[in-house]
Amino acid sequence: MKQMQPDKPHGSGAGNLEDWFNRGVSHLADGQYAAAEKCFRSAAAMAPDVLGLQLNLGYALDMQGRFEEALCCYEYVLEVDPQHPKALYNSAVQLLRSGNLAAGFEGYESRFAALKNADSRIYTQPRWDGLPLNGRSLLVYCEQGLGDAIQFSRYIPGIVELGGQVVLEAQQPLVPLLSTLPGIKRVVLKSGVPPITDCHIPLLSLPHIFGTTLDTVPAPIPYLVPDPSKVKAWRQMLAGDIQYKIGLVWRGSATNPMDRDRSCPLAMFAPLLAISGVSCYSLQVGPAADEITYLPQATGLTDLTEHLDDFSDTAALLANLDLIISVDTSVAHLAGALGIPVWVLLAYKPDWRWMSNRNDSPWYPSMRLFRQPQPGDWHSVVIEIVRSLEVLMQQVQAIELTEEKQADLFQSALQSLETSDPAAAIRNLRMLLGQDGDDPAIWFNLGRAYDMSIQLTEAELCYRQALVQKPDSAAIWCGLAYILLRCCKFAQAEVCLHKACLYAPESTEALLALNASLIAQNKTEETLQNSQKILLLKPGCSKTIFDISYAQLCQGNYLDGFANFESRLLIEEHLIDPRIYTQPRWDGSPLMGKSILVFGEQGMGDVLHFSRYLPLVAERGGEIIFEVPLLLISVFTGMPYVKQVLARSKIPPQTDCYIQLMSLPYIFSTTIATIPDSIPYLGADPAKVALWRHNIPNNAEFRVGLVWRGNSSYRNDTTRSCPLEEFTPLADLRGVCFYSLQVGAGQNEVKSPPNGMQLVDLTKQIDDFSDTAALIANLDLVIGVDTAVIHLAGALGKPVWVLLSHFPEWRWLVNENTSPWYPSMRLFRQEQVGDWRSAIMLLKHKLELLLAERAR
Numbered sequence: 098m099k100q101m102q103p104d105k106p107h108g109s110g111a112g113n114l115e116d117w118f119n120r121g122v123s124h125l126a127d128g129q130y131a132a133a134e135k136c137f138r139s140a141a142a143m144a145p146d147v148l149g150l151q152l153n154l155g156y157a158l159d160m161q162g163r164f165e166e167a168l169c170c171y172e173y174v175l176e177v178d179p180q181h182p183k184a185l186y187n188s189a190v191q192l193l194r195s196g197n198l199a200a201g202f203e204g205y206e207s208r209f210a211a212l213k214n215a216d217s218r219i220y221t222q223p224r225w226d227g228l229p230l231n232g233r234s235l236l237v238y239c240e241q242g243l244g245d246a247i248q249f250s251r252y253i254p255g256i257v258e259l260g261g262q263v264v265l266e267a268q269q270p271l272v273p274l275l276s277t278l279p280g281i282k283r284v285v286l287k288s289g290v291p292p293i294t295d296c297h298i299p300l301l302s303l304p305h306i307f308g309t310t311l312d313t314v315p316a317p318i319p320y321l322v323p324d325p326s327k328v329k330a331w332r333q334m335l336a337g338d339i340q341y342k343i344g345l346v347w348r349g350s351a352t353n354p355m356d357r358d359r360s361c362p363l364a365m366f367a368p369l370l371a372i373s374g375v376s377c378y379s380l381q382v383g384p385a386a387d388e389i390t391y392l393p394q395a396t397g398l399t400d401l402t403e404h405l406d407d408f409s410d411t412a413a414l415l416a417n418l419d420l421i422i423s424v425d426t427s428v429a430h431l432a433g434a435l436g437i438p439v440w441v442l443l444a445y446k447p448d449w450r451w452m453s454n455r456n457d458s459p460w461y462p463s464m465r466l467f468r469q470p471q472p473g474d475w476h477s478v479v480i481e482i483v484r485s486l487e488v489l490m491q492q493v494q495a496i497e498l499t500e501e502k503q504a505d506l507f508q509s510a511l512q513s514l515e516t517s518d519p520a521a522a523i524r525n526l527r528m529l530l531g532q533d534g535d536d537p538a539i540w541f542n543l544g545r546a547y548d549m550s551i552q553l554t555e556a557e558l559c560y561r562q563a564l565v566q567k568p569d570s571a572a573i574w575c576g577l578a579y580i581l582l583r584c585c586k587f588a589q590a591e592v593c594l595h596k597a598c599l600y601a602p603e604s605t606e607a608l609l610a611l612n613a614s615l616i617a618q619n620k621t622e623e624t625l626q627n628s629q630k631i632l633l634l635k636p637g638c639s640k641t642i643f644d645i646s647y648a649q650l651c652q653g654n655y656l657d658g659f660a661n662f663e664s665r666l667l668i669e670e671h672l673i674d675p676r677i678y679t680q681p682r683w684d685g686s687p688l689m690g691k692s693i694l695v696f697g698e699q700g701m702g703d704v705l706h707f708s709r710y711l712p713l714v715a716e717r718g719g720e721i722i723f724e725v726p727l728l729l730i731s732v733f734t735g736m737p738y739v740k741q742v743l744a745r746s747k748i749p750p751q752t753d754c755y756i757q758l759m760s761l762p763y764i765f766s767t768t769i770a771t772i773p774d775s776i777p778y779l780g781a782d783p784a785k786v787a788l789w790r791h792n793i794p795n796n797a798e799f800r801v802g803l804v805w806r807g808n809s810s811y812r813n814d815t816t817r818s819c820p821l822e823e824f825t826p827l828a829d830l831r832g833v834c835f836y837s838l839q840v841g842a843g844q845n846e847v848k849s850p851p852n853g854m855q856l857v858d859l860t861k862q863i864d865d866f867s868d869t870a871a872l873i874a875n876l877d878l879v880i881g882v883d884t885a886v887i888h889l890a891g892a893l894g895k896p897v898w899v900l901l902s903h904f905p906e907w908r909w910l911v912n913e914n915t916s917p918w919y920p921s922m923r924l925f926r927q928e929q930v931g932d933w934r935s936a937i938m939l940l941k942h943k944l945e946l947l948l949a950e951r952a953r
Contacts, residue, residue, distance in 0.1 A: 114140050114143045117137070118137070118150065118153075121136030121157070122153070125153070128160075131161060134154065134157040134158060134161070137153050137154040137157055148174045151171075151174050152170065152171070152174060152183055152187065158170065159187070164195070164453060167187070167191060168191040171184045172188060183211045185210075185211065186208050186211035189203070189205040189207065191449075193450070194449040194452055195452070198310050198314075201449075203305055205304075206302060215240065218289065222297050225298040225306070226306075227306040228259075230259050232260055232727050233260075233295035235261040235264065235294055236266060236296070237253065238297065238298075238300060239268060239287060240301060241300075241301060243350075243430075244425075244427035246268065247271070247427060247431055248434070249303060250265070250275055251320045253280070253281055254315075255307060257279070258280075260727070260744055262282045264283055265281055265283075266284075268287055269287075269407070270408050271407070273407055273409040274412055274431075277321060282728075316459070316461075318433075318434070318436040318461070318462055318463065319435045320434055322435075323413040323415070323416045323435065324409050325551075327413030331416070335417050338376050340374055341490060342375075342378060342417070343376070343377050343486075344378050344414070344422070345366060345377055345381065345398070346380045346421070346423035346429070347361050347365070347366055347381060347385065347388070347423075348360040348363075348385035348426075350383070358472075359425045359426075359447070361442060363385070363388040363391075363392065364391070364392075365476065366422075366479065367392075369422065369483060370397055372483065372487060372490060373490070375397075376399065377397055377398045377399065378399050379399065379400040379402055380411065408427075415431060415432050416437065419438070420437075420439070420440065421437060421440070423440075425447060425451070429464070432464075433463060434461070436463050439463060439465070440465045440467060440482060442467050442482070445469040445472040446472070465485075467482055503532055503533075506525045506528060507526075507529060507539070509525050510522040510525040510526050510542060514549065519546040519550040523550070526546060535566055537566035537567040537570065540566070541560065541563040541570075548576070560580065569600050570600070571596075571597040572597075574607075578590040578593035578594045579610065585930070588614075590610075594607055595611070603634055605638070608634070609631060609641065611627055612627055612631070612641070615627060618904050619651055621648040621911070624644055624648040628642075628645045628648075640664075643662070645661050646662040649661060650662065651911055652911070653910055656766060656767070662762075663763055665759075666760075673699065676696075676749050678749055680694070680752055680753060682756060683755065685765070686717075690720065691719060692722060693714060693720065693721055693722065693752055695723050695755075695758055696724045696756070697745065698758060700811065700885065701729055701888075702884060702885040702887075704725050704758060705885055705892055706908070707759055707761060708758070708778070709773045709774075711738055713761070715738035720740045721738060722740060723739050723743070724749070724750070725744070725745065726744070727744045730743075731865050731867035732866045732870060732889075774920060776892070776894040776919065776921065779892040782867050785868060786871045789875045790875050793836075793859075798832055798833060800834055800876045801833055801835050801879070802835075802872070802879040802881070803835045803837055803881065804839050804879070804882065804886045805824065805881065806882065807842075807883065808841065808842070814842075816902045817883045817884075817901075818842075818882055820846065821839075821847070822846075823934070824937060825852070827937070828850075830944065833948070834855045834857060835857070836876060869889060873886075878895075880940065881899060882901075883899060883900075883901060883905060887922075890921075891918065891919030894920075894921050897921060897922050898922070898925060898944075899923070900936050900940065901924055901925065901927065903929060905926070923943070
């Protein structure tokens with residue numbers, strides 16, 4: 098904000114003026130803002146029109162927390178020079194601090210002209226103006242600190258909704274964490290040269306692009322998600338600690354120019370470490386972590402930061418803590434983005450984002466702010482936090498409560514569950530357990546709260562404890578079964594649901610859940626029998642008809658199965674296709690030149706799988722408009738029987754009629770004998786195939802593409818995906834070179850392949866599925882789990898071997914090692930749940946035979 102040299106004044110007294118100015122600058126550097134103000138006011142009295150003096154006076158007032166006076170100084174400069182970059186920037190900061198976000202973020206665009214080296218890179222692509230992107234790629238780059246990157250990454254899903262393929266450029270510690278943002282194409286490491294995309298935008302310009310106000314701050318908390326496997330690992334590490342767990346951060350990065358004011362010595366936190374019932378954990382990294390060694394040995398502060406390599410590790414640790422207490426650092430932003438309760442200590446003059454005179458934040462609903470009453474007064478802040486924490490602990494710890502108070506707490510917990518605030522419910526219910534540890538209602542609702550907060554182990558324990566007290570409760574058996582289903586413990590869930598049905602034989606909820614456990618185990622006959630019970634109680638139940646279709650499709654009864662599969666569109670919880678169409682739905686009759694919208698309604702694998710029906714639609718005389726996910730557009734563009742390929746949208750395009758893609762097997766009365774199996778029905782771009790051929794070594798090695806994980810947002814991804822290390826048995830095969838086809842989740846595993854495996858990673862050159870198709874065309878074989886990539890390989894006619902979970906999807910039938918959908922495909926199934934080794938060892942044996950035959 099400072100301007101270190103005044104504009105040269107005219108007239109006499111210049112030397113005295115310069116002396117006052119230099120003394121003011123010296124006081125600013127020493128943090129003596131009141132003294133600096135006096136110097137600048139003395140200088141300004143001599144030369145009121147010198148803009149540099151007004152800017153520095155504004156800065157001195159700003160640092161004393163006199164924001165309105167500071168804004169007057171900046172506005173004075175703007176009256177003389179409306180485009181003065183420093184004045185525009187400084188006034189924008191004050192507007193943001195006051196809550197006028199729309200005007201503030203507009204003025205904040207001046208930061209690149211006002212701040213030295215704000216962004217010195219050269220961009221060949223144009224700057225994005227906020228208009229719909231329609232599939233174009235957009236570089237969003239994190240221009241400032243780690244906390245800024247976390248705070249404003251919330252805007253990325255909004256860009257995806259506008260049709261953008263987002264390439265996010267971020268600092269190394271953030272790359273794994275920000276990769277979890279929904280819809281993001283990829284996250285790349287920030288470098289001196291910006292990646293090539295169709296257009297670009299700085300991250301902190303997004304609030305202006307989206308016209309953000311206090312009422313429109315994007316706050317779908319959490320918008321960042323920790324790695325479940327890391328969360329589980331931390332939970333196991335902290336399992337022995339039953340106290341209220343608090344994470345502490347006392348210093349920010351020393352490179353931040355405001356760090357002197359925002360950071361606090363660890364010694365100031367000492368009163369927090371003495372509170373009964375609390376366990377404190379250090380989240381402090383960097384040189385400031387050494388301050389722990391100066392604490393008394395008996396002080397209860399545990400340091401686990403040696404296990405923190407990046408922010409994905411920190412996020413997983415935070416998910417296992419009850420509260421974060423931090424100065425203004427990136428960890429505070431991370432806690433807020435995760436929806437974890439976080440108390441932030443703020444300097445007397447904090448950053449603009451925390452605004453003025455508020456103890457909450459519009460950016461983070463789970464955040465509470467504690468402000469210095471005077472510059473440098475951390476003692477008062479810590480004392481206020483201690484008092485607040487003592488009040489909180491009185492609620493958490495078991496204390497004597499009147500019956501009326503217990504009833505109030507229980508009702509409050511139920512209300513918290515209704516409003517999706519499980520943390521509040523857990524606090525109240527844990528307190529009630531101190532009064533009555535045998536009440537099954539408390540244990541049951543505590544299980545619900547842990548379930549809602551995705552603490553499944555704790556939820557299971559609570560439900561089991563509730564059953565000890567009330568073993569005849571169908572609701573508790575169902576609650577436990579739902580947890581077991583989510584943990585893929587299908588057989589255990591089935592046992593629980595039979596119990597629930599025993600105690601509530603007419604409960605359609607229990608019977609529907611029983612269907613879910615049976616379907617997950619491919620128990621098709623049992624599913625059909627149980628479904629008939631449901632239909633007697635609830636005739637026409639769409640969910641049950643859908644379950645029947647699933648069982649029939651697993652059995653290969655496609656004629657009835659696909660007819661009943663139409664019920665999927667009536668199930669609200671699935672939201673398969675919630676759009677409203679003004680045109681009629683196609684019934685399969687001749688189209689005679691009419692335009693028809695075919696909507697790829699489900700996952701990318703489904704779209705690749707069932708796009709084989711498009712030629713049949715064309716044979717009926719239809720002009721096909723095909724709507725697909727963005728990453729698939731290039732695969733289908735140019736097909737002779739497709740008039741236009743569009744990205745999926747919220748409002749369907751206007752055509753003469755429409756049909757959902759996965760209704761085409763029903764429309765065409767598909768049986769196993771009549772599956773359209775003209776392979777290949779997709780082709781790779783010849784130019785891209787040639788380019789890959791140039792990049793891949795021309796040697797005698799057998800080239801195998803490898804993909805081991807699917808989309809982590811898919812509900813059954815944990816059962817169908819496997820770690821790369823499971824492929825260790827293939828590492829010693831001679832004459833084989835493996836090529837990674839893995840993008841998104843699991844891509845980082847490429848850095849540490851199984852010992853001895855030759856694994857080439859060229860996925861940085863993959864932007865969409867047309868690139869993947871071209872790479873596959875240059876390979877001899879594709880091996881993978883059940884993902885879109887294996888459908889693509891099958892559609893291209895490439896030999897593809899698929900590893901299937903013990904209970905795979907309906908399309909793979911039961912106990913078959915080939916697929917009627919893809920002649921070039923071979924299936925390798927788990928012998929037991931979770932047993933990838935047996936399937937991979939069989940696959941290895943078959944691959945050895947293939948290599949031996951090839952060598953002859």
